[in-house]
Amino acid sequence: MKTNSLTRRSIGSILIVALTLMGVQAPAMADIVSTDQLVAEQRADAQRATVAGFLAREDVRAQLEARGVNAEDAMQRVDSLTDTELAELSQQIDTLPAGEGAIGLVIGILVIFMLLDIAGVTDIFPAI
């Protein structure tokens, strides 16, 4: 019985020491910006640039304006997209066919509408 309480007490002290040590260790984990954070930031920046570059294209501007949308407005709304929306959109743009063929045109229009949808200008693709 006696040994039992002794064991318990020593376990208790070990725990206290361990917890104290952990407590001491924690503040030493300093406030550096982690690689995870930096990679995520860089990715979002690159995607924003992709979308902005797309919106700056002459043909895209013409398409937007033909539909009564101000390209500057659309550009401003890119800033309010979430990271997930940005990723989705920039991937669509990245995989657009390079040529100016009929299919490229169709997909281009689709992407524009997706962008407007996300930005709240239209409501054609409620799933996005």
Add this chain to the structure above:
Amino acid sequence: MQSRIFRVFAGIIAVLWLSGCVSTPQSREVIGEYKHPSPGSTALTSRVLLDSVPFFPQEAYQCGPAALATVLQAAQVSVTPDALVSQVYVPARQGSLQIEMLAAARRHDRIAHTLPPDLESVLAQVQAGKPVLVMQNLGLSWYPQWHYAVVVGYDLAQEELTLRSGLVRDYRVRLPVFERTWQRAGHWAVVLLAPGELPEDGREDAYVNSVNDFAQSAADTELASAYEAGLRRWPQSRLLGMALANLNYAQGDLKAARTLYLHVTQVAPDYAAAHNNLAQTLLDLGEYEAARTHARLAVGLGGSFSATYEKTLDAIEKRIGER
């Protein structure tokens, strides 16, 4: 009557011609570049075949484990498709998920690097001796039939790719046909890199991305050699510099971290995160005045992590006040 049939027929031909020509711009570009190289561009070798890449004829639906074992063995990892089944095969879906394929590659100490969505990058990797794991949709977009295969060769004169695919060791497919099936699977292409090897696509940030995903399962030495290789190739990359410096910092090598953070602040003087991490390292090293200088720079520059920068500056001011 006959003229109507003829018109319908002509219509079908026109549609086929349009879809054949318009929807595979990448093949057209690669083949066009081969036939009429534009000045100053680095041309691809006309024909490559990586014949030593192993082949595992797949059992039903198990193209995932077979294709993954193919690229892993080519990357000097001895593993069989059977050993990979439990890691990547999802019986309910009768297939493997892309994300599981990448995770399984990392579990075998290889960096899984996703290539940009262009055919030229795939061919450039093959030319550099690396087989490329690809996903295809052999069905239609509304009736998909997913398939994994490995690109092991190409022939620009014949306009063909060679794949390890299904039950065929050297499956030769026309470039535009491949492009269409690959396009329907989101242009998914992956190479496996041993720590220290670099991809051919020249995108340093994407490389850091891949290595950072690898970091969860990798040993520190492997991680360090991956970042060091990247820095030798791209010494001006601020992201690579930060990644390696953060690793040094986490390992407790504060002096190495300080040197590298300092280097990044010189390459990119307006990169707030580098000033912040340098300030923290200087604080840990007891160089308070220099720490304060860089912490103030970080706070002044601001950005996504400005709360962290202010915390760092506070900690430094507090320490200086205590002296």
